[in-house]
Amino acid sequence: MTVFATPLAGYLLVAALLFAIGLAGALTRRNAILVLIGIELMLNAANLNLIAFWRYMPHPEALTGMMFAIFSIAVAAAEAAVGLGLVISIHRHAKTADLDEMNRMKG
Amino acid sequence: MSFVFWLLSAITVAGGLAAVLLKNLVHCALALTVVFTGLALLFLQLDAQFAGFAQILVYVGAVAILVVFAILLTRSSETPKDGGVFSRTWMAGLVIAAAVFAVLGWAVLQSEAGLPHETAVPNVTVQEIGNALMGRYVLPLEIVALLLTAAMIGAVIVAMHEKGDAK
Numbered sequence: 001m002t003v004f005a006t007p008l009a010g011y012l013l014v015a016a017l018l019f020a021i022g023l024a025g026a027l028t029r030r031n032a033i034l035v036l037i038g039i040e041l042m043l044n045a046a047n048l049n050l051i052a053f054w055r056y057m058p059h060p061e062a063l064t065g066m067m068f069a070i071f072s073i074a075v076a077a078a079e080a081a082v083g084l085g086l087v088i089s090i091h092r093h094a095k096t097a098d099l100d101e102m103n104r105m106k107g
Numbered sequence: 108m109s110f111v112f113w114l115l116s117a118i119t120v121a122g123g124l125a126a127v128l129l130k131n132l133v134h135c136a137l138a139l140t141v142v143f144t145g146l147a148l149l150f151l152q153l154d155a156q157f158a159g160f161a162q163i164l165v166y167v168g169a170v171a172i173l174v175v176f177a178i179l180l181t182r183s184s185e186t187p188k189d190g191g192v193f194s195r196t197w198m199a200g201l202v203i204a205a206a207v208f209a210v211l212g213w214a215v216l217q218s219e220a221g222l223p224h225e226t227a228v229p230n231v232t233v234q235e236i237g238n239a240l241m242g243r244y245v246l247p248l249e250i251v252a253l254l255l256t257a258a259m260i261g262a263v264i265v266a267m268h269e270k271g272d273a274k
Contacts, residue, residue, distance in 0.1 A: 006222045007112070011153070012215045014116045018123050018142075020208030025127030027200025028193050033132060033177050037139050040170065041123055044146050047162075055153040056222070060229035063239050067247075069158050073165050074251045078258035080170045084177040085262035091181040092268075100194055 011052035019045035032087045032097045036080065043076045112152060119145030130192055132178045140171045154228050157236050 004010050022041025029035055047069045054065025091097050122141035129135050143166035150159035194200070240248050 004219060006219065006224050008222045009215055009219045010112060010116070011149070013212060014120065014149075016208055016211035016215060017120055019211065020204045021120070021123040021127055023207055024201055024204035027203060028197035029127070030192055030194045031132065033174065033181065034127070034135060034192075036177075037126055037135060037174065040139065040166075041126065041142065044142065044166070047158075048146060048149060051150050051153050051155045051158055055155065055229065056226055058223065058226070060226070061231065061235075063231065063236065066155055066158055066231070066236070067239060067244050069155070070161055071244075071247055071251055073158075073161055074255060077165050077170060078255050080173055081262040082258050082265065084173055085266035087177055088180050088266045097181045 006056070008052055008056040011048060015045040015048040015052070018042075018048070030098050030100050032090070032099055032102075033084070035099065036083045036087065039083070040076065040080060043072065043079075047072055047076075112149075115145050115148050115152060119149065133175070136171060136174045136178055139174060140167055143167045143171060154231075157231070157233055 004013075019042050022038045022045060024038070025041065026035045026038030029038065050065045050069040050072065054060055054063075054069070057065070060066075087097060090102065094102060096102070119142055122138045122145055125138035126135050126142060129138060143162065147159045147162040147167070150156075150162055
């Protein structure tokens with residue numbers, strides 16, 4: 001099964017597809033948690049790109065792409081914690097997680 | 108380009124579609140776990156064992172649980188009464204996402220000839236990763252440690268029940 005000239009192109013296309021799915025989810029869903037899930041999908045697609053480039057580019061022993069991906073995972077974990085904390089806080093205040101109904105700056 | 112790669116990619120993309128499209132939020136969280144696991148297996152397929160297991164520990168072990176907790180805590184809003192689960196401007200969002208995918212896919216297919224071919228399997232041990240983290244990457248490591256501490260305290264403060272709040 002060799003559709004592409006290089007294996008790297010396959011990984012890049014899968015990452016692009018996953019990124020587009022995450023972007024569509026973040027832009028179209030009404031629930032705030034689903035928007036966060038879409039953002040997580042986009043971050044993971046970027047991580048897949050980093051690891052794939054690390055694997056197939058010259059000098060993988062320099063570990064640059066791998067370190068980038070590991071730090072990206074750590075930052076994404078922090079982002080998820082703060083984002084979900086914000087959603088819970090907003091839900092307690094506005095009694096909804098529906099983004100279409102959150103149309104006021106002042107509670 | 109092995110059969111395993113296509114299988115893992117299909118599972119990951121199908122999980123992503125399910126996570127974005129399903130109506131029930133708990134099902135979405137489960138599909139998200141499938142995506143994270145599929146990506147971790149793809150990392151293993153790319154000979155990045157450390158990143159793969161870090162992905163399982165952080166995403167499958169922590170972020171997925173966090174998402175489930177958030178869904179259950181905001182459960183009252185799970186099913187909107189009117190107009191389905193998609194926003195009023197879903198058409199614009201879909202068009203933007205399709206355009207982004209078209210541009211990314213076009214770029215990858217255009218530059219395919221210039222991409223490097225199959226290279227030797229990199230032999231990276233955990234000891235080398237640890238040495239790199241403690242040597243060349245020690246400043247980013249410390250900054251990430253600070254960031255995680257700040258994020259943890261911030262998340263607790265933001266989500267903390269306010270005193271005197273009658274809700």
